[in-house]
Amino acid sequence: MDPCVELLFGRGTKKVRLPEFVTPTVIRKPKMPVRYDCEKAVRSALSADGSSGNASSGGSANRVSLVEVAKNANSACLAICDITRPVPNHLFLRPAIEILLDAGIDHKAITVLVATGLHRPNEGEELRELVGDDWVFDHVRVVNHFATSDDDHLDLGITPTRRVPVKIDRRFVQADLRIATGLVEPHFMAGYSGGRKVVAPGLAHADTIRTFHNHAFMSDPAAANCNLDGNPLHEEQLEIIRMIGGAYAINTVIDEERNLSFINFGEITTSHREAVKFVQRYCRAPVPHEFEIVVTSGAGYPLDQTYYQSVKGMVGAIDILKLGGDLFIVSECAEGLGSDAYRRAQQQLVSLGEEAFLQVLQRQRKADIDQWQSQMQTKASSKARIHLLSTLPRESFPLTGVNMYDDVNEFERSIASAALGKQHIAVIPEGPYVIPYVSDATE
Known part of the structure; x- marks a missing residue:
């Protein structure tokens, strides 16, 4: 050997x-299924044609189409993860934005918002690498979230159970159509990344982030990799999604070689749960x-x-x-x-x-x-x-x-x-x- x-x-x-x-x-x-026909997979997921764009069999019983939900919107905000995540933005951002434009949303009313949380902003060539498609920059606005900028956030109150102050980027909250995009993978605090986590902490004010990252949250045994049951971060994130009035999500899963294995679109909580169900078969390894x-x-x-x-x-x-x-x-x-x-x-x-x-x-x-x-x-x-x-x-x-x-x-x-x-x-x-x-x- x-x-x-x-x-x-x-x-x-x-x-x-x-x-x-x-x-x-x-x-x-274990060896993961791979979608080599990525363009078809993305279009399939966004149009909800029944296949979810996945390399796996099965699918969601609660299918929704971006084409349909965009028809009643005059503005849209797509939140993307920052440079710390290898999200295949180059595969889905342009198709999603093209659907929004075809639905009649003015290009000036579409924002791609980098969900930095309290990380540094992504700018210049790094931002272009992150987005992965110059067409996006030519057609819509691409900006960073700044968690310490008070004016950029709306104060939505306090969560009822753990009393977390909820302040979220107003560009996301005030958009008619809110879409979180990201990669679903293990996360050592929130259980799994993606979905609701892109919104909080991704688009949250420092006060929100600093509260649900305090000692009580971090020391909770349920705040652990691959666990959502009783996870205090996950539960507060779901409450924050409710308080902003809901959202949609584009969820992706990649294999060890960074190939696309899964993509779906839908209501943020149910679609994220579907992606978690898929990825947990591969990322949890018994010994x-x-x-x-x-x-x-x-x-x-x-x-x-x-x-x-x-x-x-x-x-x-x-x-x-x-x-x-x-x-x-x-x-x-x-x-x-x-x-x-x-x-x-x-x-x-x-x-x-x-x-x-x-x-x-x-x-x-x-x-x-x-x-x-x-x-x-x-x-x-x-x-x-x-x-x-x-x-x-x-x-x-x-x-x-x-x-x-x-x-x-x-x-x-x-x-x-x-x-x-x-x-x-x-x-x-x-x-x-x-x-x-x-x-x-x-x-």
């Missing part, structure tokens, strides 16, 4: 040599036992461009890690740690230590910006020793709070050292896009 494994890293892969005395268990999705060593990735470009996003790869693997084990992760981090706010949060975590840091968070009704990612890191670091191979500058190493490497040979020697006396290593090449769990063989 080849002792090298290839892990997603930046725009390519990173080869990592494993010790020859261990038996690696490589954890991947027979826990491992003392797991080797994983930050999922490659665009997700692994910051240390902030790399935390998802750490958390994604913890359910199969034995307590006190070692987690080895590769993540390029070409843009560095992340935002200045995140740098401050990491400084706080490292200087206070995990226990004191979490005690500070417990006293805050609103989390400081990006503090929640530092809290999520503690879910992994409290269970295992974390080792990261990246291109981060050495001066940033202390702020990560983990064992850092910029040399693959040193990284490999650490894996070999940790593996002494052990036989099994788990390897997750795609990182947080695959969520392994220990399964009873009788399930």
